[in-house]
Amino acid sequence: RRITALASDFREHESRFLTHAQQGVSAIQTIQAFTAEERERERILGASRRALGSALRLYVFQTG
Structure with a gap:
């Protein structure tokens, strides 16, 4: 369960970063x-x- 939460958190932050980067380049x-x-x-x-x-x-967590 913990790894699922951590992976989900990572995907969310990565997605936000990529969105910010794309918006910055576009604008x-x-x-x-x-x-x-x-x-x-x-x-x-x-x-x-x-x-x-x-x-x-x-x-x-994965290598821990």
């Missing part, structure tokens, strides 16, 4: 026009960190 001209590059970078970086944390928790 790059708008982001640049409003000089929001730093805010967008932080948003994508945060999503990436959460996905990585989930992946590491799942890995540690």
Whole structure:
């Protein structure tokens, strides 16, 4: 059960990260026009960190 929860958590965070990254790439001209590059970078970086944390928790549990 725990591995299922960890895997689900990882998939959710990975999906959110990929969504944020895709939105950022799609809206790059708008982001640049409003000089929001730093805010967008932080948003994508945060999503990436959460996905990585989930992946590491799942890995540690699986190898544990």
